[in-house]
Amino acid sequence: MTQTDLAVIVLAAGMGTRMNSKIQKILHPVGGQPMVMHVVQASRQVSQHPITMVVGKIGGERVEALVGADAHYVVQKEQLGTGHATRVAADLLKGKSKQVAVTYGDMPLLRPETLQKLAQMQAESGAAVVLTTVMGDPSSSFGRIARNAEGKIQEIVEVAEAKRRPNSEALLNIRELNVGVYCFDADFLWANLPDLPLRQARSGVEYYLTDMIEIAVQKGRLVEAVEIEDADECLGAGTRAELIPVDRAFRQREINKWLAAGVTIIDPATTYIDPQVTIGRDTVIWPNSYLRGTTTIGEDCTIGPNVILTNTNIQDGTTLEMQNVSGKG
Numbered sequence: 001m002t003q004t005d006l007a008v009i010v011l012a013a014g015m016g017t018r019m020n021s022k023i024q025k026i027l028h029p030v031g032g033q034p035m036v037m038h039v040v041q042a043s044r045q046v047s048q049h050p051i052t053m054v055v056g057k058i059g060g061e062r063v064e065a066l067v068g069a070d071a072h073y074v075v076q077k078e079q080l081g082t083g084h085a086t087r088v089a090a091d092l093l094k095g096k097s098k099q100v101a102v103t104y105g106d107m108p109l110l111r112p113e114t115l116q117k118l119a120q121m122q123a124e125s126g127a128a129v130v131l132t133t134v135m136g137d138p139s140s141s142f143g144r145i146a147r148n149a150e151g152k153i154q155e156i157v158e159v160a161e162a163k164r165r166p167n168s169e170a171l172l173n174i175r176e177l178n179v180g181v182y183c184f185d186a187d188f189l190w191a192n193l194p195d196l197p198l199r200q201a202r203s204g205v206e207y208y209l210t211d212m213i214e215i216a217v218q219k220g221r222l223v224e225a226v227e228i229e230d231a232d233e234c235l236g237a238g239t240r241a242e243l244i245p246v247d248r249a250f251r252q253r254e255i256n257k258w259l260a261a262g263v264t265i266i267d268p269a270t271t272y273i274d275p276q277v278t279i280g281r282d283t284v285i286w287p288n289s290y291l292r293g294t295t296t297i298g299e300d301c302t303i304g305p306n307v308i309l310t311n312t313n314i315q316d317g318t319t320l321e322m323q324n325v326s327g328k329g
Contacts, residue, residue: 012105032274081206128221
């Protein structure tokens with residue numbers, strides 16, 4: 001297996017005004033913790049370098065306080081798109097790694113295994129960029145992956161751009177969609193980012209990171225893709241309404257993990273399990289159970305119905321009903 005040398009940039013500068021909140025959108029909780037922390041934890045599992053957080057001039061201090069001192073921080077003073085957000089990290093990262101992955105602070109379901117696949121494919125193929133794709137339908141707002149007759153990726157066509165082209169119907173019917181997470185050959189990325197064109201966006205002008213694909217093709221460089229089979233990984237949360245399916249998918253992922261580990265869960269729809277919780281085999285979880293924080297539950301327990309456990313240790317064979325127990329955090 002080819003060795004990877006990966007630095008990860010997490011784009012976390014957006015305020016998320018559609019949340020209608022005093023709190024930056026990436027700090028809203030999903031699965032028991034701020035959504036950006038899931039992204040940071042996944043990135044740390046695959047990166048050989050400290051994570052680089054691109055933060056905004058407003059709210060950046062909150063992100064830094066949460067993520068901690070073992071990450072690097074750079075401020076995007078103007079909101080000029082994903083290409084610009086990546087470019088502000090250039091001085092910090094140029095020459096530090098062979099590969100650079102770019103992901104987003106509002107994609108908490110992205111798995112570390114997916115980031116590792118991107119890095120591994122880039123290292124083995126020598127591609128200028130490896131991107132994530134997912135199979136969707138024509139109603140999606142995601143950019144379309146345009147390939148040539150030989151199946152090689154040529155460009156990412158955003159929906160607005162596709163509608164302006166003569167072959168708009170064919171483009172919009174493409175089912176392979178851009179997820180927006182990339183792994184670049186670092187030298188290619190830093191050399192070509194300054195050449196991104198300025199595009200007209202809804203809120204002004206922006207530099208799109210998606211244009212790096214067309215630049216790579218024009219220079220005769222290979223572009224590859226990793227198809228994500230679990231569409232939940234692609235979910236982002238820009239509004240409170242979008243938080244609901246994201247949180248639901250995250251909870252179901254935890255439920256599935258514990259079902260496979262020998263735990264009986266009577267009603268997954270009313271069971272909430274934070275990712276730091278541990279549960280012993282042959283324990284039964286009844287409806288309306290909230291297992292939070294660093295709670296540890298032994299084997300052969302019966303928990304619920306109507307139980308809230310926070311940072312609590314439960315011994316083997318314990319039965320708890322109608323309880324609200326909180327230990328030290």
